[in-house]
Amino acid sequence: MSKNVIRRKSIEPRSASEADRDGGVQSVDRALSILETLAEDDEGYRLSDLAVRTGLSASTVHRLLATLESRRFVQFDRAESKWHVGVRSFTVGASFARRRNFSAQAIPYLRKLRDLTRETANLAVVDDEFIIVLTRMESREIMRSLTKVGGRVAMVTSGVGKAVLATYSDEDVGAVIRHHGMPRLTEKSIVRPGDLFKELATVRKQGFAIDDEEAQMGLRCVAAVVYNALAEPLAAISVSGMTSRITDERLPEVGRMVREVAAELTAALGGVTPAVKQD
Numbered sequence: 001m002s003k004n005v006i007r008r009k010s011i012e013p014r015s016a017s018e019a020d021r022d023g024g025v026q027s028v029d030r031a032l033s034i035l036e037t038l039a040e041d042d043e044g045y046r047l048s049d050l051a052v053r054t055g056l057s058a059s060t061v062h063r064l065l066a067t068l069e070s071r072r073f074v075q076f077d078r079a080e081s082k083w084h085v086g087v088r089s090f091t092v093g094a095s096f097a098r099r100r101n102f103s104a105q106a107i108p109y110l111r112k113l114r115d116l117t118r119e120t121a122n123l124a125v126v127d128d129e130f131i132i133v134l135t136r137m138e139s140r141e142i143m144r145s146l147t148k149v150g151g152r153v154a155m156v157t158s159g160v161g162k163a164v165l166a167t168y169s170d171e172d173v174g175a176v177i178r179h180h181g182m183p184r185l186t187e188k189s190i191v192r193p194g195d196l197f198k199e200l201a202t203v204r205k206q207g208f209a210i211d212d213e214e215a216q217m218g219l220r221c222v223a224a225v226v227y228n229a230l231a232e233p234l235a236a237i238s239v240s241g242m243t244s245r246i247t248d249e250r251l252p253e254v255g256r257m258v259r260e261v262a263a264e265l266t267a268a269l270g271g272v273t274p275a276v277k278q279d
Helices: 002-039 047-054 058-070 087-099 102-117 159-165 170-180 193-206 251-268
Strands: 074-077 082-085 120-127 130-137 152-154 209-212 219-227 233-242
Touching: 002 047, 002 058, 002 074, 002 082, 047 058, 058 074, 102 120, 102 130, 102 233, 102 251, 120 159, 130 159, 159 193, 159 209, 159 219, 159 233, 170 193, 219 251, 233 251
Parallel strands: none
Antiparallel strands: 074 082, 120 130, 120 233, 130 152, 209 219, 219 233
16 A cells, blocks of 8 residues: 555646646647747737637637736737737746847947938847847938847848858858748749858948848838947848938948948947948
8 A cells, every 4th residue: 555655645636737847838838930920010919819829729829918918928808809018928928138238339320320311220139049129219301110129130131141141150150041041022032051151251341231122112221230349240230211211322322321320339339340341
């Protein structure tokens, strides 16, 4: 009898623990999938739409939403019957920007860049081979923002991404291409590795990168890197605007301003800007 009791204590708790762990991990993964989906659209989603987008049953989505709502990670708009990201998600997500403690210091420089160029100024970082927009100063002109604050974009499809990629070795750039491909978003997207490497060589020489309607027709972005004390990329700043305002004739001037403000921010943060390579 005593052996049987000992045996049950050694086996049953382990089995229950493993089941709880597996179920718990699955629930966490599903809840995070719901949050990521909600973050994709500020207009929110109905329950049925969330079920389709996440591939989960409506009952599972509703159960997870109820838990997330109780913790204020999501909120429900009863007038439109739509779910949205909640205030707690913002609070937790904001810790990422706080950890990148240069965000607050960058604001005056973004404001300066916006006022100089009259275009929207952005601050972004690289996270897991994607560009994350940390903050921006909106232009007073009409603007269609391609990527919202907190949004992720592939490095090869953005001006900020190309600015950072220009600091990488060819081997590291090749690894990014292998991991994420080179999607064709517009007819002007760069989709051949050889063309990208040529573009990055130009970026290194002029000190700024250009997204020339490669992510969305009608929009241009001009970006430059902000460096740390080891002359390594810490972040990048950019301006984005419509091609009717950032014209071919104006691109060199805008590029110079972005590059110079990036250098000023680098110095303010105690960083070192490498010398621009010339022919």
